[in-house]
Each structure stands twice: as C-alpha cells, then as structure tokens.
Amino acid sequence: MADTTGSDMKPDSFMSEKSAKIFVAGHRGLVGSAIVRKLQESGFTNLILRTHSELDLTNQNDVESFFSTEKPAYVILAAAKVGGIHANNTYPADFIAVNLQIQTNVIHSAYTHGVKKLLFLGSSCIYPKFAPQPIPESALLTGPLEPTNEWYAIAKIAGIKMCQAYRIQHKWDAISGMPTNLYGQNDNFHPENSHVLPALMRRFHEAKANDAEEVVVWGSGSPLREFLHVDDLADACVFLMGRYSGFEHVNVGSGVEVTIKELAELVKEVVGFQGKLVWDCSKPDGTPRKLMDSSKLASLGWTPKVSLRDGLRQTYDWYLENVVQKKQ
Numbered sequence: 001m002a003d004t005t006g007s008d009m010k011p012d013s014f015m016s017e018k019s020a021k022i023f024v025a026g027h028r029g030l031v032g033s034a035i036v037r038k039l040q041e042s043g044f045t046n047l048i049l050r051t052h053s054e055l056d057l058t059n060q061n062d063v064e065s066f067f068s069t070e071k072p073a074y075v076i077l078a079a080a081k082v083g084g085i086h087a088n089n090t091y092p093a094d095f096i097a098v099n100l101q102i103q104t105n106v107i108h109s110a111y112t113h114g115v116k117k118l119l120f121l122g123s124s125c126i127y128p129k130f131a132p133q134p135i136p137e138s139a140l141l142t143g144p145l146e147p148t149n150e151w152y153a154i155a156k157i158a159g160i161k162m163c164q165a166y167r168i169q170h171k172w173d174a175i176s177g178m179p180t181n182l183y184g185q186n187d188n189f190h191p192e193n194s195h196v197l198p199a200l201m202r203r204f205h206e207a208k209a210n211d212a213e214e215v216v217v218w219g220s221g222s223p224l225r226e227f228l229h230v231d232d233l234a235d236a237c238v239f240l241m242g243r244y245s246g247f248e249h250v251n252v253g254s255g256v257e258v259t260i261k262e263l264a265e266l267v268k269e270v271v272g273f274q275g276k277l278v279w280d281c282s283k284p285d286g287t288p289r290k291l292m293d294s295s296k297l298a299s300l301g302w303t304p305k306v307s308l309r310d311g312l313r314q315t316y317d318w319y320l321e322n323v324v325q326k327k328q
C-alpha cells in the first residue's frame, strides 16, 4: 500500500534528463504555455506538443495511438476545460464530462505506455465551500462543495484519486498539484467565460478606450481570492516534477489574498481607468474565501516570486501588445 504521508517514492532524475521526451498537454493555454517557457529556460530540449485540433484528448483511441507512437518519458497535464464562475455555472455537463475524459485518457495511456512520471493539475475549488482557512491538503472531501463549480471540482477530485489509485496498484509515479486562482500572459480574456482578473482587465481597458463613466463588476465585491502569477505556478510545476513523489496532492498558492473589490481597484489603477465601479449583485459571489495553506510546498523549498501588482502590470503590458495591438 502507498505511504499516505507522501514520501513513498524517491523523486526521480527529471532535472538531469534535459533531452527526455516531455509531453506538455494544453501547451497553448495559460498554464501550459508558461510551463513550456519554464522548461525551455531550464534547458529541456525535447518537448512534445500537440494542439487541440492535432490531438483531441477526449478521444480515447487518438490518445492511445499518440502515446503508443511518441512514448514520452514525462507528462505534465495542463489541458482541461477551464473557465470562470459564469462558465462553470452555465456549462456543468461540459465541465464534468470533458475534464473526466481528458484526464482519464491521458493518465491511463501514460501509465500503459511507460511514462515515468505524470503531474496532474487540479484547482483550489476541490475543497469544501466552508473549509478551514488557510485550507490544508487534508481538507479534501470533508464537506460540501461550492455549487457554482462542483461539477468541475468533482472531475478534478477524480483526477487526484486516479493518480493515487495508480500509485497504489501499479507503483506508478503520478503526482497532483492544486493551484490557486491564476493569471498572466495567454490568459482567456473572454467577457463572460473568463476568470475575474482577465475579465476586469479587458472591461476596464475597453471602458477607458471608450471614455465610459462606469464599469460593472459582478457580485458583492466581498469574496476573497488568492492570486498566483502563472510564471510562479510553472516554476512550482517543474520543481514538483524534480523534487516531489508523494501520494498526497500539493497546494500551490501565493499566500496573499484580496477581496474582489480590492482586486477591482488594483486593476482599475493599473489600467488607468478614471470612472467608477458598479456592482451587479445578480451575479454569483461563489465561494466566500479560498486561501490555500501552501506550507507543505514551502517546506519542500519552493516559494513564489511575483507580487500581484507587478504581475498585473506585466499582464496588462502583454494584453496591450498581444491582444489590443493585434486587433488594430
């Protein structure tokens, strides 16, 4: 049986295998693209990348044939159906079905075709709505989930459990990281389906460009959220690949939380919008607070580097250069 304290396998030689084949699933997304940058910066030279249209990870046969042909040595699973509170609440069937399909296909085929180690990514929404704060890893499955994202959360919990089951039965090195709310370059800036930070950045930018007097922000402004820059998350993922081989999932947070009102004020300032905020209380607040306890990762030797203010400025610069200017 697995050692549930989290040290049942020795971390492998990942960091020294710079030419090993690494499949980064979801490499064009927010997280996958940051992981690719980090791996390249760290000297890894043999990344295997497939766009969604080249390889649909919900298709079991295609995933099987990909692994059988490519035989990657390592897998980082950053492909998923992802969205903010509105998307999660509106498309529950997609969020549970697509995520279960992607992760089940990739985890099983990776094991079957001799992958040495796999990192699965979940999310802080796996924890109960009223979990103790900051939320330790042990809070998993101790209470009811937040209803706006329970379908996505159930899929993510199944992913953690699948990694653990394969560790127990097959002695296979599958690990899970649970990131907090992320942001950064290559984020999704869709007006309704994105997460709060890119949604507000776009809304404030467009309001400024159109000389609008006000910007609508969803909910009451009172929920607390913890934000982590995606470059920090990518750094943590590479760190976990090289240094962690435990049974339990690992929280990856910044330790810094802000209310949505504080976040809105900060984004407004970075964008330079001069008008006022109007709160749309018909929109859901979601979970009241989800600050993760990331002391386990800190005790392994990893800490984040990017402050929220610096990360916001960097993201806005990227948005101006890569989204706004490309439209013109």
Ligand SMILES: NC(=O)C1=CN([C@@H]2O[C@H](COP(=O)(O)OP(=O)(O)OC[C@H]3O[C@@H](n4cnc5c(N)ncnc54)[C@H](OP(=O)(O)O)[C@@H]3O)[C@@H](O)[C@H]2O)C=CC1
Pocket (backbone or CB within 6 Å): 025, 026, 027, 028, 029, 030, 031, 032, 051, 052, 053, 055, 056, 057, 058, 077, 078, 079, 080, 081, 082, 102, 121, 122, 123, 124, 178, 179, 180, 181, 182, 183, 186, 187, 188, 195
């Ligand atoms: N963003 C956040 O705040 C957080 C994210 N996470 C986790 O990080 C991971 C990555 O999220 P993030 O980068 O934000 O998401 P994105 O939506 O930015 O990227 C997801 C990637 O997955 C790909 N993908 C989706 N469906 C399929 C499919 N059927 N076949 C192949 N590729 C597919 C997408 O390709 P395409 O766009 O072409 O469909 C895209 O490249 C997820 O597991 C998520 O749960 C965890 C906590 C917070």
Ligand SMILES: C[C@H]1O[C@H](OP(=O)(O)OP(=O)(O)OC[C@H]2O[C@@H](n3cnc4c(=O)[nH]c(N)nc43)[C@H](O)[C@@H]2O)[C@@H](O)[C@@H](O)C1=O
Pocket (backbone or CB within 6 Å): 082, 083, 084, 085, 086, 088, 123, 124, 125, 148, 149, 152, 180, 181, 182, 192, 193, 194, 195, 196, 197, 199, 200, 217, 218, 219, 223, 225, 260, 283, 284, 285, 286, 287
């Ligand atoms: C990462 C995490 O992301 C999702 O959970 P969430 O943290 O609730 O995500 P969110 O970023 O969409 O909202 C955060 C808060 O912000 C408020 N808010 C204000 N104005 C806008 C706005 O314009 N857009 C959005 N999306 N939210 C807004 C919004 O009402 C809420 O109170 C999960 O579904 C799940 O996918 C998950 O794991």
